[in-house]
Amino acid sequence: MSKNLVNLNVNPCKMCMPMGSVSAFYGIKKCMTILHGSQGCATYIRRHMATHYNEPVDIASSSLTEEGTVFGGEKNLIKGLETLIKLYEPEVIGVSTTCLAETIGEDLKRMIKDFNETHPDYKGKIIHVSTAGYAGTQYEGFFQALRAIVEQVEMKPEKHDGINVITGMISPADTRFLKSVFDSMRLDVVLLPDLSENLDGVHQPVYNRLPQHGTSVEDISKMAGARYTIELSTFIENEKSPGYYLEKTYGVPLIRLNLPVGLRDTDAFLEALTKTGAKVPKALIQSRGRYLDAMVDSHKYNAEGRAAIFGEPDFVYSMTQLCIENGLMSTVAATGAKCSALEDKIKTGIAEVGQFMFNDHFVIAQDTDFDHIEQFVADTKANVMIGSSDGRRIEEKMGVPLVRCAFPIHDHIGGQRVRMLGYEGSIDLLDRVTNTLLTLKESSYRETLYDKYYDETRKAPELKLVVGGKMSIEEKTKKHPCFNGCGTGYARIHLPIAPACNIQCNYCVRKYDCPNESRPGVTTQTLSPEEAYKKYVYVKEKMPNLTVVGIAGPGDALANYEKTRETLQLIHAYDPDVTFCISTNGLMLPQYANELVELGVSHVTVTLNAVDPRIGKDIYQYIDYMGTRYTGEIGASILLANQLAGIKMLTEKGLIVKVNTVVLKGINDAHIGAVVEKAKELGCEITNLMQMIPVKGSVFENMPLTSNKEIMEIRKQNSAILKQMYHCKQCRADAVGTLDNDESFSLEAESEAWKTQVTTIDVLSEKVSDTPVKPALPLFAVASKGGILVDQHFGHASDFYIYEYEGGTVRFKERRSVSKYCDGSESCDGNGGGKNVKMDQILEAVQDCVCVVAMRIGEAPKRKLMEKGVKVMMTYGRIEEVVDEAARAFRSERAI
Template sequence: MKSEVKPLVNLNINPCKMCMPMGSATAFYGLKNCMTILHGSQGCATYIRRHMATHYNEPVDIASSSLTEQGTVYGGSENLKKGLKNLIELYHPEIIGVMTTCLAETIGEDVPGILQSFLEENPGYGDITLIPCHSPGYGGSQYEGYFAALSAIVSSIKMDAKKNNLVNVITAPLSPADTRYLKRMLSLFGIDAILLPDLSDNLDGAHDPRYNRLPHEGTELARLKQMGGARFTLELTAFHHKNSVGEYLSETYGVPYERLSLPAGLRDTDAFLNALSRISGNEIPEELKKERGRYIDAMIDSHKYHSAGRAAVFGEPDLVYSTVRMMCECGIMPVVCAAGSASPELDGLIRPEIEKLAGLYLVDEYKIADKADFKDIEDMVLAYKANILTGSSDGRRIAEDLHLPLVRRGFPIHDHVGGQRLKMLGYEGSVEYMDEIANQLIDTVETTFRETLYDTYYKGTAIDHKKQPESEEEIMKRKTKEHPCYNCQAHQFARIHLPVAPACNVQCGYCVRKFDCPNESRPGVTSSILSPEEALKRYLSVKEKMPNLTVVGIAGPGEALENWENVKKVFELIRKEDPKVTFCLSTNGLKLPQYARELKELGVSHVTVTMNAVDPHISGQMYQYIRFMGREYTGDAAGALMVANQLAGIRLLIASDILVKVNIVTVKGINDSHVPEVVKAVKSLGCFITNIMQMIPVKGSALEHVEPVSNKQLNEIRKQCEEIMPQMYHCQHCRADAVGTLTDDKSIQLKGFLSEEKPVFVPVPKSYRFAVASKSGVVVDTHFGHAKEFYLYDYRNGEVRFAEKRNVEQYCQGEEECGEKEDKIERIIAALNGCNGVIAMRIGMEPAKKLAKLGIKPVNTYDMIEDAVKKAAEAM
């Protein structure tokens, strides 16, 4: 059984995107004789070069200003100027794209100002066009960086506004092959277009024995300058960008523009060709009409295969949008649509498409998401049962883990060759894309149907000659099937709880373990404590009389992990005698991070964690105190520590392939409305089932007077949470020495090998907190009414320890002011919250009555503080 540790914090795991400079560098590579330089550390340029060179299989040069610690502190202008000068002398470019990075932006580098200063200092370089581009890695993804570069290009180049007959064509990120196909369509209409950018040859060039240091193809500077006088602009992206080139040229130079989706699939290619026909005044060429017909024929040929597809589409927003539109035309159901970049428009644009197809296929659930990482995508692929993936090769880990085919499109593609030659534009590119998806679906059926038939009808049957010993996963399934607490159908199987763990490290507000309760069935009570050897004898004795005994559990009466040596020895002894028995354990989770992996080594397969809240404040209200690593915690501090350790411990259990049940004790007015949040949290961690329990009021407990939630309310909470994850309805609130099935306890009848000593129960350690009125901090030397501060001391089992100091407002400030001061004394008493007693030189009658009424014992004395606390505690 494969498990993994799930994060408890908001973070990206394997992002489905790259940094802004990556996209900016790609856009600049579409310009002829253009060189780029990154103003930042050397590693940024190396990272981008490697990614681009591996995808495009072409040499990629990107310069760097190589900022160091000195440049970071004192400014990097000299580094950038020196880098520019070296670049110009080595490459002799016409255009230089100067991109910023996280480092340059964070220290506030004025790149445009540095470039202006550079030209003033070097007038001989005045014929070189310098284009500053703001592209911090944290400013967005490569998608935003790409459009930021296009905007920087058109806004930095001095335009010739003289009217001409050219058409500007601005594209979203495309492969070189798609760019070539786009140029072909434009030429068929006789349109003289300025393509921005033009990656068709620079990143997928013909073999040339001569090495060109600069991109020798792409859009020329002279053509770029004519964009301001063009007769029309076509912007090929489905999304509105703040760096829209079309809008800029329209507002600045009056060039009319239209925004269309990338010409992929039937409808969007039709719309694009109709726009070209309108702009050029020419009919759609017959050649393209035939391509359209072939595409429609291919759609018909493949529809029976496409209809089986449940696709997960991921990548840049335009890629996701166009792929989803194309799939919906062909009958492939996109169940997961995820963009790595932030794209708030994505959902509104593609949801109508998906809803229509989902209605035809009776598909109820699918997911559209932006800002997704590959962990999100993998979770969605599992949740929505995708059977094919489309996107970049960064999704190959998901494909490998889930045994799903991956159709590669977009950037980057590092594990296959030819990423620069993959197409999706036009009828021709669309049919290649859809054929590839159909063939992958066919291959999946052809290579798995025999295994599916075998697993469904033959595997594990009496005639299966290849039957193998139980796998770890099969063993876990069998043990869970036979565990009465994890399977409501397992009522015929018995369990035994061995009471070997008396000590506890928390004091729950609803728990008391001071005496034997032979006639009471609830957690935390037992008639005796067993040694590990006695526990073994008891198990063997019961097993002999009860052959349906399948589970050995340790559930107290205290905290199992606080009694680790006893617990460990019990499991080891029983494992030697019965290797197949199921071990389970109940814990409050405080020490789970310390022992989770050791539980796995001991063979524990099921663990129940009592977790009453995921909000530290609510959790803190459930405990009077907790003890951890030699210190005692109360309130929010206790709650925060409990929640953190419980969540971390559960994660480690899941990672160790241990099934986790979470018990939630529901206390009216404290956590009853918070329970669904707990269930959601443990569900996200991978827990198996939750058991929402009614608090049983116990006399002497802190919450003894709290009215339990009604059965009706409890079942309403369970029903609400049942929509999140499975719920346990058959809990019997078992004792720590329970034996038998859940409905037929035999602990009294099978009492053999219980200690004959007087019933032992877990003594709750004497623990008190006192507020001491003292000026010196050494001696009890202050009257209660004159105290401006109280020193709080904790007493536990003979030990006195200072806890904190609380400032208060004295209520008696002189004879004439010691009359009716009710508001002040109330504030003082409020400040003594959590104290069991107050020690002062003298406490007046009225304050003493008020204190006693609130359960705070007043103590008059003059003594050393530690001696006074000990005497007061002994008198409690």
């Protein structure tokens, strides 16, 4: 048992004794209550009760002042009694003490005796009850008042046929229910107290400030002569129990029962009532059946519940019991009152449900507060709370819904009408709890399951663009040495498949092939798409950190579009996770942008040296576009328009675009900012401002070099506009490896190896063979329609699941549809099933196998198969199991 061990009660789960005491007096006819103490007690209690019951609650106070506190409050109390008699004319007055009155030692008994003597005109009954706030909670206070009532009312011990029923603080609606049961069974019952009307009054033309209903003093006096008393309280101690007093003093037998909540305890209550000889009416038996039906109807929903129940001990017990019989795990049962008996009473029941639900995590707590309850709710993952509205803070904070069904309910209306007693009350309450669980599920399961199962990486819209890949562009970018900032760890390969170019830049000559030279446009040799594919496969196997395939020339990737496409398709078929990176001058970009996206290209670099054709005309000698050569400003204009349109198309599709700009002294060095601005506007990720490498024979061969310092300065200036690339190595068109370690030349030496060892694939074929052509392997055929079990007769077979045998184990190869082996005759219906399929087709479908497994097979086809050397197995079972069995047989046969 978890007990509140700290010295601080945080957010109390209980109220004080006077609260219970005045509530009990509200069930006495024409009774008015006065609290002997300072003013606040009465006011707070009235406020609490008024919002719960939605009724006017009048409680007088002796309004002790400082003087009264020091010299005794008798004067105040007498004045108070006089006044309330004048105002209310009550027939019964309940005088409850408070902390203050008890602590200063007020002798109520004497004071009231004196009052009666000094006020002979007053004929009513004054009942005093000692209820110091610190002596217990409202739960004890309630019974304390009832005990005082039966002790102080003059009893008439003459025996009669009636019985007594004593309750704790149940709702007015439940009280009415009890009375209706007594009526329907024609029982003579004194019900103490009777809150049915006084705290749930009807609307009437004239309001009467003095409660007119409830148990009368006359009825109470008959309690001493009753046949027996039923006291509906699980935990109340003998010293506070009115029933115990009646038994000890007047010999009225006491039957102590739990509140009639749920099937078991309502049965027990009704059975106790039948001891009078009364019969249980049909309507109640019907509602019992209806409750059973409700239990069954909702048992599966309740099995998903984890309830946190809190409140007065009797409520917690009965509510927990209701949950137990409905298989609803109560993971928290907590009361603010001191009640060490609670745990023993409910532990076994909860543990049994826990065993059923495989959940042994529950807490039973007494003398606790909401600070602890909140912790318990979280620890035990409770998904519904049942109790007073004081749980609303936890509801708000943790999103655990609260069923408000115990005193006090401040934030809902109808506290006075809450039902939980009897079969019908149990249905009401159970339905509320079950529906709360259902609402919670209905409103959250889509989101919960989405969060649980939906893979976020599949959600990224960019992924749609990356054909076949399972990595998002973000992931790819992280593994791309040119984009991840430092280039370490991941390798790239530039495949030189694009020899042709469609523009002539004044800084470029592509004819050089010098292994010592490393710069864009340079390669040792160009490759065909198939060679490129082989090279990739070869390198990938040696270099698992190879993540990026770049097409960077030596010409323009898009001027050689057919080759680029074929290369990418081949490689993609081998490695769907590969990142494709394309470099282009952008001239053909608008034409191919969409196709690049379809091919799975995620990164594109566009060389954009100027965004003004007047500058561009000095950089480009000519462009070849749509069969025409353009020069000067016109050429530069066409190029620029296509570059801008193309970049826009790519970025709109979510691709990562890098802009490369060669800084050319005296030509575009003052224009760089404008280029970077434009790149940003178009949605590019990064710009790479590069030094020009002067090449002999080029127009700009004598242009002065931009120094490292200068280039760094320009990059820094522009980094305010857009991310800059600082680590560009200006790689060759056939670079391989990490940025720091180009291995293209060592690979060159192995070119024979990759050209011969790697076999080609057909991109359109369904399967990638990653090993050289295999010899034909022994095949096993299983007749199966459902694909899980051997479930077809050989003669009816529409499908065979074919397994191949290699190295002692079998592996699924393919499903063969018999209809595919159609000979073209009329019997082939294309549906592959039924009687029309010819045996010949079936035989044809399996004739290359070493063994056929079917549910059954006729003698004739069996013979035919045997003739062809095909073994036959007749069996039921899972495909994998029977194939394993067949393979074992095959193996042992081979061994011989």
